[in-house]
Amino acid sequence: MIISDAATSAAVISAEPELDCAQLLARVHAIGSSVLAEHAADVDRRARFPAEAIDALRDARLLSAYVPRQFGGMGLDIVQTARVCEALGHYCGSSAMIYAMHAIQVACVVHHAEHSPYFRKYLRQLVDEQRLMASATTEIGTGGDLRSSVCAVEKHGDEFTLIKKAPVISYGEYADDILVTCRRSPEAAACEQVQVLVRRGEFAAEPLSTWDTMGFRGTCSSGFTLSARGAADQILPTAFDEILSQTMHPYSHIVWGALWTGIAADAVNRARACVRAQARKTPGETPLSAIRLAETDQLLQEMRHNVYSLATEYRDLLARGASGALHGFGFSIRTNNLKLSCSQRIVDVVGRALMICGIEGYRNDSKHSLSRHLRDAYGAALMVNNDRITKLNATMLMAHKEGY
């Protein structure tokens, strides 16, 4: 299924050359500097949903950027989507994270449900209404394991009901639709999972926990007990393990790595501004901080290349329809390595930028403040905990040899 979809959207892109990615990115940067940056500090301080940012992205029709053109979307590929996430990361980590998480859910539908009449209609509606998609994957009682569910979707004729205790649903209160993982029937084993699209007006969310964290405060990732009902064709036709390995896992780590790169790049830009201020005070001399900046920039480049190297590999595998490779340990290990590396690197880069900025970076009330960047940076290793990912790689590497 994934083969023809990717091939179609690639063909459509090349047939309509008016999609100019550089132009699009310039628009994203314009929205970032005029809207996201404007509200980022307030969003962070009050841990509130970045409504202005998401509205601006809606106005620019960016919520359907990954939807193929045949449904009215922009038909961006994963590399281009990653660039949008990186650009947003420069201005507001929470807004960029919300956009990235939305993009992951859109990709799940585009890759795995495009042939269902219901979801074809849904994609058009998503384009028209610029609907915001969220996700409820983790569940109380599964210990953070995405591949097992306690709750089950129950079908009653053409309808379904579903109740899930989700410890985290990022921007759940503000989403139009939520993709929920669950067992495919009350009789199914914990690992026999599907994803169900639950829609605003068809679900109730009873708060379970709050979201008052160090960073990514604007994602409003509170917990809820979700009670939903709807039509049976809102259940995605592909099994969740397939969706996870082919789309959710690689797509998440690529777009997260991209937005983390954006946050790190903005920290480096703030450090550069401080270096220039110092250089102006000592004309003719290269300040020591400039050397530190050069070293930090090298790390930033490695981080960025790591993201786009895997994004390009993924895009090409999709275009070739090489779903076997996406199932393989090799690709899965590389995807995990990208997450591990970027989530550590962002802390390193922002920390170095802070040393360069000195007290100007440490202050909360300075225009070179790195407080939000640093607090966001530490979240990267924790969202899908790095220890869990390292353990998965350790297991897979017992079987997988590099170079095959």
Added chain:
Amino acid sequence: MATNVSSQQSEATAMVREIVSQQNCLQADLATLSDDSDLYAAGLTSLATVGLMLAIEDRFDIEFPERMLGRATFRSVATIAEAVSELVK
């Protein structure tokens, strides 16, 4: 000769069944599954496949080459036994 091959195969099949059972890597009861049943459908995850692979390598004193490390090899008791028979030759 043909009898030898098939008895060797059925011996491998019985041993593979025993290992799968010991690994406790399925959500379904192995006793209810045939040699051709899809183990992934019965709850085998790709990660659990690694443990199963190591146990089989240990028991038969073999090493699976890279080309065999895929879902096709570990799909059922029969396909695993077939791979084992090929490797112990």
